[in-house]
Amino acid sequence: MTRWPDIEPPARDATPRPTLFLDRDGCLNVDRDYLADPAQVELVPGAAGALRRARAAGYRLIGVSNQSGLGRGRFARAELDAVMTRLDELLRAADAPLDAFYYCPHAPQDGCACRKPRTGLLDEAAREFFWDPARSWVIGDKVSDVDLARAAGLRGILVLTGHGADERRRLVDREGVLVRPDLAAAIATALEDRP
Ligand SMILES: [Mg+2]
Numbered sequence: 001m002t003r004w005p006d007i008e009p010p011a012r013d014a015t016p017r018p019t020l021f022l023d024r025d026g027c028l029n030v031d032r033d034y035l036a037d038p039a040q041v042e043l044v045p046g047a048a049g050a051l052r053r054a055r056a057a058g059y060r061l062i063g064v065s066n067q068s069g070l071g072r073g074r075f076a077r078a079e080l081d082a083v084m085t086r087l088d089e090l091l092r093a094a095d096a097p098l099d100a101f102y103y104c105p106h107a108p109q110d111g112c113a114c115r116k117p118r119t120g121l122l123d124e125a126a127r128e129f130f131w132d133p134a135r136s137w138v139i140g141d142k143v144s145d146v147d148l149a150r151a152a153g154l155r156g157i158l159v160l161t162g163h164g165a166d167e168r169r170r171l172v173d174r175e176g177v178l179v180r181p182d183l184a185a186a187i188a189t190a191l192e193d194r195p
């Protein structure tokens with residue numbers, strides 16, 4: 001698994017915080033097939049405002065993304081870096097920056113530990129952050145996102161942007177998964193939930 005930006009993270013913050021683990025493509029930004037061009041980075045409408053509200057409410061925001069385009073040779077690390085730089089710019093301009101972003105660079109057949117729904121990206125995040133599992137969520141547009149939530153003992157929300165409308169049909173036999181139209185609605189649900 002890999003962190004973006006690829007810097008040594010600061011010392012672990014010992015305060016458990018409510019945390020949103022956010023899928024990237026089809027959740028934060030409009031899905032493009034193997035997005036590799038920074039000019040094609042476009043935030044999902046309403047996403048930035050919702051992220052800002054979550055930050056103001058004390059939530060940590062951590063990106064978790066499968067980027068198998070790297071492992072499949074569809075794009076290079078420099079292209080991923082350019083896309084991430086652009087996404088970061090857009091989020092900062094909206095006063096909604098992520099606290100960290102972790103991605104899996106492998107292809108499905110690599111059998112790595114970090115490709116969602118496996119928990120490697122969260123295991124990596126746990127070296128840097130504590131979260132309160134009762135108030136933390138995984139939000140994304142694929143079944144692998146809500147299955148990651150279950151594997152990590154968190155709650156999951158499937159958004160219907162990106163691949164969500166198709167993926168929803170594969171949600172059979174998964175109890176407790178919430179479905180919301182988009183990231184803004186998903187975050188509103190998380191913020192309303194006060195155990
Ligand atoms: Mg996605």
Ligand SMILES: [Zn+2]
Nearest residue numbers: 104112114115
């Ligand atoms: Zn991986």
